[in-house]
Amino acid sequence: xxxxxxxxxxxxxxxxxxxxxxxxxxxCYYTVPTTPKVPNSFSDxxxxxxxxxxxxxxxxxTLILSPLSAxxxxxxxxxxxxxxxxxxxxxxxxxxxxxxIFLSLIFSAISFLVLIVKDNFDxxxxxxxxxxxxEFIIICLSTSLGYxxxxxxxxxxxxxSFALTFFIPAFLIFVVILFLDTIPALNKYLPKDAxxxxxxxxxxxxxxxxxxxxxxxxxx
Amino acid sequence: xxxxxxxxxxxxxxxxxxCKYCYNVWKADTHYPCEELSSSQWQTIxxxxxxxxxxxxxxxxxxxxxxxxxxxxILAHLKKHHLFVNLITNGTLLNRELIKKCHAGGVDMFExxxxxxxxxxxxxxxxxxxxxxxVIENISEIKKQGASLAVVMVLTKQNIFDxxxxxxxxxxxxxxxxxxxxFNIGGMGIRYKNELFPSLEELDIAYSELNNLAKEYxxxxxxxxPLPPCILDPKKYEKMIFSQCQIGGPNPYYAIDPAGxxxxxxxxxxILGNLLESSIKDLLTSEKFKQYSASSPQKCQGCxxxxxxxxxxxxxxxxxxxxxxxKPDPFVFENFKHRL
Numbered sequence: 271x272x273x274x275x276x277x278x279x280x281x282x283x284x285x286x287x288x289x290x291x292x293x294x295x296x297x298c299y300y301t302v303p304t305t306p307k308v309p310n311s312f313s314d315x316x317x318x319x320x321x322x323x324x325x326x327x328x329x330x331x332t333l334i335l336s337p338l339s340a341x342x343x344x345x346x347x348x349x350x351x352x353x354x355x356x357x358x359x360x361x362x363x364x365x366x367x368x369x370x371i372f373l374s375l376i377f378s379a380i381s382f383l384v385l386i387v388k389d390n391f392d393x394x395x396x397x398x399x400x401x402x403x404x405e406f407i408i409i410c411l412s413t414s415l416g417y418x419x420x421x422x423x424x425x426x427x428x429x430x431s432f433a434l435t436f437f438i439p440a441f442l443i444f445v446v447i448l449f450l451d452t453i454p455a456l457n458k459y460l461p462k463d464a465x466x467x468x469x470x471x472x473x474x475x476x477x478x479x480x481x482x483x484x485x486x487x488x489x490x
Numbered sequence: 491x492x493x494x495x496x497x498x499x500x501x502x503x504x505x506x507x508x509c510k511y512c513y514n515v516w517k518a519d520t521h522y523p524c525e526e527l528s529s530s531q532w533q534t535i536x537x538x539x540x541x542x543x544x545x546x547x548x549x550x551x552x553x554x555x556x557x558x559x560x561x562x563x564i565l566a567h568l569k570k571h572h573l574f575v576n577l578i579t580n581g582t583l584l585n586r587e588l589i590k591k592c593h594a595g596g597v598d599m600f601e602x603x604x605x606x607x608x609x610x611x612x613x614x615x616x617x618x619x620x621x622x623x624x625v626i627e628n629i630s631e632i633k634k635q636g637a638s639l640a641v642v643m644v645l646t647k648q649n650i651f652d653x654x655x656x657x658x659x660x661x662x663x664x665x666x667x668x669x670x671x672x673f674n675i676g677g678m679g680i681r682y683k684n685e686l687f688p689s690l691e692e693l694d695i696a697y698s699e700l701n702n703l704a705k706e707y708x709x710x711x712x713x714x715x716p717l718p719p720c721i722l723d724p725k726k727y728e729k730m731i732f733s734q735c736q737i738g739g740p741n742p743y744y745a746i747d748p749a750g751x752x753x754x755x756x757x758x759x760x761i762l763g764n765l766l767e768s769s770i771k772d773l774l775t776s777e778k779f780k781q782y783s784a785s786s787p788q789k790c791q792g793c794x795x796x797x798x799x800x801x802x803x804x805x806x807x808x809x810x811x812x813x814x815x816x817k818p819d820p821f822v823f824e825n826f827k828h829r830l
Contacts, residue, residue: 468707473662481607482659483623486630 337412344416496547515759517677529560569596607655633664653696704729738783757806
């Protein structure tokens with residue numbers, strides 16, 4: 271029963287992550303304090319990204335450049351696919367998926383560099399990973415819009431569009447969380463809740479101000 | 491009557507700190523009984539309180555409970571009965587191994603004092619040089635080992651200006667809750683009353699700042715010492731929790747001193763009787779206790795806040811300071827005498 275519960279939790283988290291507009295949720299989350307009802311793993315992704323979104327340049331990259339590029343590439347791709355005599359929906363998804371991975375990596379890398387250069391942003395592996403996931407989801411959603419616009423060419427494009435909206439992002443996050451959850455050595459990369467993040471920042475500030483010894487351990 | 495109760499076991503009078511604000515009743519009363527129970531006698535008393543009253547929570551206090559060589563024997567006996575054990579320590583005798591041993595042995599929560607963000611102020615208040623450094627190290631270690639931690643702040647005139655910075659340190663180090671008590675006169679504190687009583691304005695500023703921290707970091711910040719609305723309204727600090735005096739109330743906590751004497755609370759010096767000789771039920775139904783728990787300050791008679799269990803502050807502090815329960819809490823009296 272625990273396993274079923276655990277899997278259900280993960281599915282709920284990931285499906286939720288994929289099926290809503292991530293940006294509005296980020297903003298919404300940012301103004302609402304964490305409660306125990308917010309799953310920790312998920313809330314941390316949103317919290318990290320909400321911080322990333324505070325940066326104007328990273329915001330432009332995340333919210334404007336990456337979706338526009340995704341729509342452009344997906345329309346070009348879908349037009350090319352639609353011209354083919356043997357149109358394969360699976361092949362279309364595969365191709366879109368590869369493009370999305372590639373694009374989101376590029377945009378995440380740019381956002382990452384912008385954040386590092388502009389702020390002394392407290393980056394860690396998970397923060398960066400969160401950024402990648404959110405860019406990935408935005409690009410998935412944008413691409414799905416591109417494919418959706420092609421539905422009059424073939425009804426199969428609607429299926430591709432839905433796959434990109436719901437299935438692929440949810441599946442990716444599901445696999446990542448499952449992977450990190452399962453292997454104890456990787457548990458340290460599991461995100462913590464937003465309050466823990468705030469407390470870590472407070473600890474760093476107090477150390478920097480000399481109110482706590484430099485060797486104070488962060489046990490949060 | 492025997493419902494939700496808890497006990498504070500004052501295992502020993504010995505303490506390596508010499509805190510100016512210490513409320514231990516024997517610090518003021520030289521005639522207070524000075525014997526200390528053996529390990530087997532404590533076990534007898536523990537069995538008795540469990541059999542008669544089935545408490546859920548037991549605090550191990552003192553003095554400094556870790557100065558007792560048989561501390562772990564007593565702890566093990568408590569854990570046989572699956573009680574929630576709260577270790578109230580000054581934090582200076584702990585180290586990594588001892589924390590590990592306590593945690594594995596069944597201490598459910600560590601309660602350590604952090605009096606200031608400044609080592610100098612903390613050490614001056616505890617009169618133990620180096621205490622601040624040890625407390626900080628041990629708070630870190632406790633959280634590293636995954637144990638629960640409550641940090642205790644005592645707001646006195648000497649450290650109240652620093653309350654926010656002190657609480658920030660506790661939060662940053664991962665405290666699960668902060669117990670933020672205003673200085674409550676008693677014991678050693680009687681000698682330093684003028685040095686330690688904060689003003690009402692200082693208390694208001696400190697509580698407001700702590701309330702903001704409680705909101706920002708969603709941490710429980712409680713005050714175990716009652717705050718009567720006639721001097722400062724607790725509702726103003728909506729994120730903080732202020733306890734009321736529990737003597738005779740629904741959730742009382744009784745103190746058992748190092749000699750096995752039962753007292754109405756750890757601030758009170760009233761000995762109800764010795765638990766090696768009497769049953770708890772007999773002591774709690776005695777005339778002495780009934781009279782004590784029914785008393786309240788004369789000036790509070792007729793006040794509507796009495797319905798909300800308000801007793802004009804801490805009744806025990808009036809008892810130890812004025813030797814008279816019909817007077818209000820000395821802090822309340824100091825700040826309200828123009829109206830009384």
